[in-house]
Amino acid sequence: MTTTSLTADIVIGLDVGKTHHYAWVIDTQCKCLYKGKINQDQQSLTKLYTKAQRFGDTVMLVVDQPNNIGAFAVEVARQQGLQLGYLTGTRMRHASRLHAGNSKTDPKDAQIIAETAMRMPQSLQPVAHTEDAMQQLSILNGQIEDLIRTRTAYINRIRVTLLVICPILERFFAGKTLSAQWVKALILHYNSPQAIVRAGEKRLTRFLERNCPTVRNKPDKAHNLITAIASQTITMPHTEARWRSVQSYLELITHINDEIQQLQEEAEALAATMPEYQILLSMPGVGPKTAQTIIMCVGDLRDFHTPAELASYAGICPVTRQSGTSIKGEHVNRSGNKRLKNALWYSAFASIKSHERSRTYYQGKRDAGKRHNAAVMCLARRRTNVIFAMLKNHTFYDDHYKATGTIAEHPPQQAAA
Structure with a gap:
């Protein structure tokens, strides 16, 4: 990305935090005009920016995190007419090596941000103001990514549980087989692997015909599944309790899939307007x-x-x-x-x-x-x-x-x- 070409008379280096930030305000000679802890609220941030604007005509706010915990501070600065800059974490670490000492404190980080922005403005990246539709799209895709990570964690938990109950069954459900509709239907219907074996191939086939009519080779799937489970003669302790946890995770995955589908449709409809x-x-x-x-x-x-x-x-x-x-x-x-x-x-x-x-x-x-x-x-x-x-x-x-x-x-x- 292009580096920002913004120049300012006053630079505010802001080391952002969850409940408060630390500000370091300097002029073109890197003389500290103000430093101190700033609360994460509109009144405190507005007071800081107003004070900085008294020192010079052009004020630039530079942060190390423009999103998440730093998003509110950036938006308040934008509303007040300040220029905005972003110093990436990698560049900030390199800049910190030019300062004496190995300590890492909020005041030192804020000073590094401010002085790097003033002396090397080419190292900054702009904080772009995204359009409303693009922000909504970003939020939707962030939700989708979070749900996908949660779903992956649940799938991994299911596999760990199956390895304890019946390792060969975990191998039988390799790859995307575990996410297949017929696998979910069987696991949710029967209360243990042994119950699947007791049902027999014919009953299992009829169950698949009623609940999963689009699945192909139903007799073969029923035969192979029962053969795999029956090959293990040892029943692990607390199998039924562990199996219930597998069922719970599968139900949660089903709900997550529905939410992901809905969010994807919303995101696609929103993107289609751009x-x-x-x-x-x-x-x-x-x-x-x-x-x-x-x-x-x-x-x-x-x-x-x-x-x-x-x-x-x-x-x-x-x-x-x-x-x-x-x-x-x-x-x-x-x-x-x-x-x-x-x-x-x-x-x-x-x-x-x-x-x-x-x-x-x-x-x-x-x-x-x-x-x-x-x-x-x-x-x-x-x-x-x-x-x-x-x-x-x-x-x-x-x-x-x-x-x-x-x-x-x-x-x-x-x-x-």
């Missing part, structure tokens, strides 16, 4: 989830001036390392916005199957000796140029752009995510 969303969907390999991720990470690209800056922010371009003659070359970029990087990589991978030009470019990189992942990353970097041009020019994707010299506007096509 012009950037429709533009991104017109590109092969970009589906609803990928388009939403790109929008949330980069917005309308107002913070980026070139495709190279966007690629650098995403971490999909190589990093040059050089020192004399001993170290020289291009290396894999391990930094960048991981969510954006994954979205661009997976969309490039999807385009290989559905888009001829992408497939040709990928195959050319493979023929040049690159491995699969590296070739896909090269394709993602090339596609970043196209995405940048589409969003900047507000134009839909056109495969014949080079041939015609123009990008024709046409209805966006749904592509595989």
Whole structure:
């Protein structure tokens, strides 16, 4: 992402906290004008900003966390007309090494933030003001991610419990089999693995026919499941109690899946109102989830001036390392916005199957000796140029752009995510 070009007469370095912050106010000579603890409320923050505005005409607030616990302080500053800057955690750690001592305190962190912002403004990142719809989309996707993590934790807990009850049963439900509808129906209906065996293959098959009519090979599934459970003759203590916990987790997972589905529908309906969303969907390999991720990470690209800056922010371009003659070359970029990087990589991978030009470019990189992942990353970097041009020019994707010299506007096509 581009670094901020903002300059200010007064800088407020704010080390944010849950209940209070610590402020360090300096002028252009890095002279401390004010320092102290500030409560996390509107009155205290407004008083601090008003006091700083008396020292100079242009005041900039710089924080180390612009979201979560620092979001309120940032919004109060925005409402009061202050410039805003963000010093990332990595850059702050590097800057702290230039100061004497190894201690880490709130006053020292606030001082480091303020002095780094004043002396090296190019190290700051802007705190973008996102549109209302984009904020709502970000909130919805944050909820979805939290629910997915919770669901994964429940699934892992089920697997641990099954390993205690019947290890072979856990292996039988490998991968996504545990999430299958027929597996959930059986586990919720019977009160133990032994009860499944006692039911027998015919009764189990009839149960699946009544409750899971779309499942194929029902007799085979019933036979294989009973065979797997019956191969263990030892019954672990408290099996039924552990089995009830498995049933409880499965019921919670079912509710979570319903919530995720509802939130995804809301997010897709909200994203459909954004012009950037429709533009991104017109590109092969970009589906609803990928388009939403790109929008949330980069917005309308107002913070980026070139495709190279966007690629650098995403971490999909190589990093040059050089020192004399001993170290020289291009290396894999391990930094960048991981969510954006994954979205661009997976969309490039999807385009290989559905888009001829992408497939040709990928195959050319493979023929040049690159491995699969590296070739896909090269394709993602090339596609970043196209995405940048589409969003900047507000134009839909056109495969014949080079041939015609123009990008024709046409209805966006749904592509595989």
